[in-house]
Amino acid sequence: MLQWIKTHKNIIISGGIILAVLIAAFLFGGPIHSTSEPKENGEASTEAGQEVSSETGTSDRSAEASTREEAKGNSTQTEQTASEEGRDHGTEQHPSDTSAGSEDRGTEVVPASETTEAADTETAQAVTFSCTISITCESILDHMDSMEPAKAELVPASGVILSTTTVTVTEGESVYDVLRRVCTNAGIPLDASVSPGYGSAYVRGIQNIYEFDCGSLSGWKYRVNGTVPNYGCSSYILQEGDSIQFYFTTDLNN
Numbered sequence: 001m002l003q004w005i006k007t008h009k010n011i012i013i014s015g016g017i018i019l020a021v022l023i024a025a026f027l028f029g030g031p032i033h034s035t036s037e038p039k040e041n042g043e044a045s046t047e048a049g050q051e052v053s054s055e056t057g058t059s060d061r062s063a064e065a066s067t068r069e070e071a072k073g074n075s076t077q078t079e080q081t082a083s084e085e086g087r088d089h090g091t092e093q094h095p096s097d098t099s100a101g102s103e104d105r106g107t108e109v110v111p112a113s114e115t116t117e118a119a120d121t122e123t124a125q126a127v128t129f130s131c132t133i134s135i136t137c138e139s140i141l142d143h144m145d146s147m148e149p150a151k152a153e154l155v156p157a158s159g160v161i162l163s164t165t166t167v168t169v170t171e172g173e174s175v176y177d178v179l180r181r182v183c184t185n186a187g188i189p190l191d192a193s194v195s196p197g198y199g200s201a202y203v204r205g206i207q208n209i210y211e212f213d214c215g216s217l218s219g220w221k222y223r224v225n226g227t228v229p230n231y232g233c234s235s236y237i238l239q240e241g242d243s244i245q246f247y248f249t250t251d252l253n254n
Contacts, residue, residue, distance in 0.1 A: 123130060127171040129240035132180055135162040135188070137209060137248035146215045146250070155208055160188060161207050169238050176201045176234035179246060200232025209248060218250045 140147055140161030147155065167178055176192070183190040183206070191205040203220045204210055211219030222233050223245045229236050238244075 019150060042135065044214035071196040083183045087112045088188055128168050129171070130166055130183045131178065131238055131240070131242045132164050132166050133162070133243060133246070134160070135246045136160050136163040137204060137207070139248055139250050140209075140214050143214055143250050146218075148213050151209060151213050154207055164243075169240075173238055174234050175224065175238060175244055176203075176232075178238065178244060179203070179233065180221075194234070202232065203246070206246065206248075215249070215250050217252050219252050220246060221249055221252070 023125045024154045057123060092145060136159055137155055140155050141159050146154075162182065165182060169178060180190060180192075182188075188206065189208050190203070191210070192203045203222075206220060221228060224236060224238075225243050
C-alpha cells in the first residue's frame with residue numbers, strides 16, 4: 001500500500017490540489033452556473049435593449065409629433081397675425097381719414113387757421129364800390145280801378161316801396177344780387193324765378209304785388225342809369241356809381 005502511494009504520489013497530490021480548488025471555488029465563488037445562463041442574460045440584455053430602443057423610438061416619435069404640432073401652431077398664429085395686420089391696414093386706409101388718406105387721394109388738408117387767413121385775404125382783396133337802388137309802383141296810382149281789390153291796400157300812397165338807397169356792391173355782383181339783398185334787409189317780400197338754363201332771374205312779385213295784378217300787361221321791370229337793358233337782371237353786372245330802379249308798369253310793351 002505504501003509502495004503504491006509512493007508510486008502514485010504525484011497523481012494523488014494533483015488530485016488533492018484539484019479537489020481543493022473545486023472546494024474553494026464552491027465555497028467562495030457561489031454555485032456554478034450552467035452555460036445556458038449567459039445566453040439568458042444575453043437575451044434579457046437584448047430584450048432590455050429592445051425595450052430601451054422601443055422607448056427611445058416612441059420618445060423620438062412623440063418629440064417629432066410635438067415639434068410638428070408646435071410648428072403648425074406657430075404657422076397658424078403667424079397667419080392670424082398677418083390677417084389681423086391686414087385688417088388693421090385696411091381699417092387705417094378706409095375712413096378714413098386722416099392726412100395720410102388725403103395724401104393718397106391727392107387731397108390737401110389745409111388747417112382751419114390757414115383757411116380763415118385765406119378767406120380774410122380774399123375779402124381784403126375784393127373790390128367794392130357804391131351803387132343806388134329804388135323800388136316804386138307809381139304807375140298803379142293812375143290805374144287803381146284795374147288793380148285787384150285785395151291788393152289795393154298794398155300800394156303805398158306815394159307809390160314808393162323803397163326810396164333811393166345807397167348800397168355797397170362787391171365787384172362781380174349783378175342787379176338781382178343787390179335787389180335780393182336790400183329786400184331781405186328791409187323785410188320786403190320778393191318772389192323771383194331763376195332759370196339756370198338761361199342764367200337769368202325773372203322777378204314776378206315785390207311787396208306781394210305781382211305781374212298781371214293791374215291788367216294783363218302789368219308787371220315788374222328794371223332800369224340802370226335810366227336805360228332798360230334787353231336781358232335779365234341777374235345777367236347785368238354792376239359797375240361803380242350805377243343807379244338801379246325797379247318799377248311796376250301797367251304796359252310791359254313800353
